[in-house]
Amino acid sequence: MARDEIKDLADEEARSALRLKWGEVPAGTVPAWVAEMDYAPAPVVTEVLREAVEAGTTGYPPFGDLGVGAAFSGFARRHWGLEVAPEATVVTGDVVAAIRLALDTLCPPGPVVVPLPCYPPFRVVVDLCGRPLVPVETDPDDDEAVLDLTAVEQAFRAGARTFLLCSPHNPLGRVWTRGELEALRDLTRQYGVRVLADEIHGPLVLPGSTFTPYLSVDPTAILVTSASKAFNTPGLHCAQLVTLDAGERERLRALPMPLNHAFTTFGMLATTAAFTDGDGWLAALVERLDGQRRHLADALDDHLPKARMRPLEATYLAWLDLREYGVDDPAAAGLRHGVRVAPGSDYHPGLAGHARINIATTPERTRLAVQRLGAALEG
Ligand SMILES: Cc1ncc(COP(=O)(O)O)c(C=O)c1O
Structure with missing residues (x-):
């Protein structure tokens, strides 16, 4: 596998490349806020986009x-x-749109369980889908950040029929273990609950942890994902809704066009x-993020010694417990x-x-x- 370099963007480059973050x-x-990376895109991505721009590929995406x-x-x-047939993917504009589509068309009616903290658009x-949300809180004092299955079961018993994982x-920054996911699966089977699994961070698992795709423990789940987080391409708008049920895919593909049309040819x-072709770049990225994880720990030791950092097992987004500083x-x-x-x-x-640092x-x-x-909190 060819190994790529991760190219850092200088401030000026980052300001023009990352219009939101910078x-x-x-x-x-x-x-150090929104989930974008200060790195140049993978050369395989740049190359295909350059060719598409030069060829004037600015029309509608094909069927x-x-x-x-x-x-x-x-x-x-x-x-x-994981074995997933190519036809199991239905293309969508982004993961949040895929979640909306899944909730509106595939998930059982009723409340949706969402563990907190969560990605805010959840x-x-x-x-927006008109569903009551049942939060299941993660204890901020639990260093393992385990899912509270007792609270999850209570929510199921009270009528929730969808779990947004x-x-x-x-x-x-947790990578759920197979055992944890199997325990969740067993509970959802007992109560007839559908799991909607957002695995957009799946490719960003750092050394020391093993990613278990939820479809491998429960093939009836709905997967939503995208290359956009791992490859830094969220502005291109292409994500996927994956279901192994052919009938559900047919229903999705037959939906009126305005319900699912906001994906782009460039994104696809x-x-x-x-x-x-991005494995080499991704491997270099994961190595780089592993290094960044160590730099973060060193910097916290030096400048924010009272911070508690949850072990960062995946992603480049670290969850910091700063309560010791007494600043809300x-x-x-x-x-x-x-x-x-x-x-x-x-x-x-x-x-x-608490705060999340990128x-x-x-x-x-x-x-x-x-x-x-550190200066802000010590001051
Ligand atoms: C868990 C999660 N899901 C979805 C998204 C956003 O995905 P998209 O831009 O495809 O809607 C993010 C972005 O950071 C995320 O962290």
């Missing part, structure tokens, strides 16, 4: 999936030993290239000191003293971000 912070502020399903099949087999999309978990081409909103304090991290209460409403950048920027957060 554009929405005051000049001089270190952006079909431009190879996305087959590419994902190969990727899932190589990385996780709460919004459940609400984030695996690996953003923002906890980039996804197919990334999942087919560490992110707001950080912003006043030149660093933007994401407020913990965005992920768990009402939870004080470490997909250089060691120097991560250290500066932590240093500034």
